[in-house]
Amino acid sequence: MKHFRQYLRAGTLAEAVAIRKEVGPKSLYIAGGTTVVPFASKGVDVLIDITGLGLDGTSDHGDLISVGATTRLSELLHPDMRADVPVIYKAASVVGSPLLRNMATLGGCLAGIFLPSDIGIALLATGARIHLRGEEQRIVPIGDLLVEGWLSGYELITEVRIDKRRPGTGAGFAKFGRSTVDISLVNAAAALEVSKGTIEALRIAVGQTGSKPVVLAGPALGAEGRDVTRDFIRESAEQVAASVRPKADSRASADYRKSLIKVMVARALTDAAAEAGVRFAD
Ligand SMILES: Cc1cc2nc3c(=O)[nH]c(=O)nc-3n(C[C@H](O)[C@H](O)[C@H](O)COP(=O)(O)OP(=O)(O)OC[C@H]3O[C@@H](n4cnc5c(N)ncnc54)[C@H](O)[C@@H]3O)c2cc1C
Structure with a gap:
C-alpha cells in the first residue's frame, strides 16, 4: 500500500x-x-x-444527537437524522459520490485536509460540540476546532454532539463545485431562529474561500429584529461577500468565488427560512 x-x-x-x-x-x-x-x-x-474502537453510530439524547467519529456518511442518511438535524443530512448527502460516502467518516470530514468540509460548514452554522481524546478528554465548540485552531498533536475526535432542530428554527446548506463529486469551490450554511417572521438569531458560515472558514453571526449582519424578506436575504448575501477576501487558486479566481459566495449564501438562507416556516409575501 x-x-x-x-x-x-x-x-x-x-x-x-x-x-x-x-x-x-x-x-x-x-x-x-x-x-x-x-x-x-x-x-x-x-x-x-481507529475503526475498531466502537466510535461508530448515532444515539438520541433527548434534545441532542450524538454521532460517533467513525460513523460513515452514508449512515447519516436515514430518516431520523433528516427529521432531527436536517442540515447535516443535507450536507452529508452531497459529499462526493455514494462510493465515497460509504467509506468517509464524520471524524475524517472534520480532521481532513480538504478544509472546511461541507459537513464542517453546516456544523459551524448550527453549532456542535466536539469530543476529543488525547492524554485527557476535552469538549470544544466546533468553531474552536475549525476556525480558532486545530487538533493538538495526537488528539482524536471521538464524538460530535448536535442539538436537534427546534420549532421556529431552520438551517440551510448550499455548495458549488466543478462537478457534483468535486470538493466545493464555495460552500455556505445558514442557521436562523425566527419568531413571527422576525429574526431572533442568525449565523452564516462560508468555506473554501481561504485557509479558515468565515463565520458571521447576527449582530455583525445587523439581522436581529429584522423581517426575513427576499430583500434581507439579498442584502445579507452581498454583505457576507463584501466581508470575505476569497483566495484564488487553480480551481477558481477570487472574483468568481466572490460571486459564488453571494449565490451560495442566498440559497442557504432561503433554505433556512423555508425550514423555519417563513412565508415570503412575493
Ligand atoms: C473523490 C473525493 C471527493 C470528495 N468530495 C468531497 C465533497 O464533495 N465534500 C466534502 O466535504 N469533502 C469531499 N471530499 C473529502 C472527504 O470528505 C474526505 O476525504 C473524507 O471526509 C475523509 O474521511 P475519512 O474517514 O476517509 O478520513 P481519512 O482519510 O481516514 O482521514 C483523513 C484525515 O483525518 C484524520 N482523522 C480521521 N479520523 C479522525 C479522528 N476521528 N480524529 C482525528 N483525526 C482523524 C486522519 O489522520 C487524516 O489526517 C472528497 C474526497 C475525495 C477523495
Missing part, C-alpha cells in the same frame, strides 16, 4: 493515542482512508486504524 510501512489496528482509544504519541509525525490515524491513502505525505509511514 503506497509508501506505508505499518498498518496498526488499535484495540482501545488509549492504545490509539499512545501509539500516535510514541510514533509522532510519522504516523496518522486512518478512518475511511479516503484522504489518508491518496494524499498522506511520504513522511508518514505508520497508519493507526
Whole structure:
C-alpha cells in the first residue's frame, strides 16, 4: 500500500493515542482512508486504524444527537437524522459520490485536509460540540476546532454532539463545485431562529474561500429584529461577500468565488427560512 510501512489496528482509544504519541509525525490515524491513502505525505509511514474502537453510530439524547467519529456518511442518511438535524443530512448527502460516502467518516470530514468540509460548514452554522481524546478528554465548540485552531498533536475526535432542530428554527446548506463529486469551490450554511417572521438569531458560515472558514453571526449582519424578506436575504448575501477576501487558486479566481459566495449564501438562507416556516409575501 503506497509508501506505508505499518498498518496498526488499535484495540482501545488509549492504545490509539499512545501509539500516535510514541510514533509522532510519522504516523496518522486512518478512518475511511479516503484522504489518508491518496494524499498522506511520504513522511508518514505508520497508519493507526481507529475503526475498531466502537466510535461508530448515532444515539438520541433527548434534545441532542450524538454521532460517533467513525460513523460513515452514508449512515447519516436515514430518516431520523433528516427529521432531527436536517442540515447535516443535507450536507452529508452531497459529499462526493455514494462510493465515497460509504467509506468517509464524520471524524475524517472534520480532521481532513480538504478544509472546511461541507459537513464542517453546516456544523459551524448550527453549532456542535466536539469530543476529543488525547492524554485527557476535552469538549470544544466546533468553531474552536475549525476556525480558532486545530487538533493538538495526537488528539482524536471521538464524538460530535448536535442539538436537534427546534420549532421556529431552520438551517440551510448550499455548495458549488466543478462537478457534483468535486470538493466545493464555495460552500455556505445558514442557521436562523425566527419568531413571527422576525429574526431572533442568525449565523452564516462560508468555506473554501481561504485557509479558515468565515463565520458571521447576527449582530455583525445587523439581522436581529429584522423581517426575513427576499430583500434581507439579498442584502445579507452581498454583505457576507463584501466581508470575505476569497483566495484564488487553480480551481477558481477570487472574483468568481466572490460571486459564488453571494449565490451560495442566498440559497442557504432561503433554505433556512423555508425550514423555519417563513412565508415570503412575493
Ligand atoms: C473523490 C473525493 C471527493 C470528495 N468530495 C468531497 C465533497 O464533495 N465534500 C466534502 O466535504 N469533502 C469531499 N471530499 C473529502 C472527504 O470528505 C474526505 O476525504 C473524507 O471526509 C475523509 O474521511 P475519512 O474517514 O476517509 O478520513 P481519512 O482519510 O481516514 O482521514 C483523513 C484525515 O483525518 C484524520 N482523522 C480521521 N479520523 C479522525 C479522528 N476521528 N480524529 C482525528 N483525526 C482523524 C486522519 O489522520 C487524516 O489526517 C472528497 C474526497 C475525495 C477523495
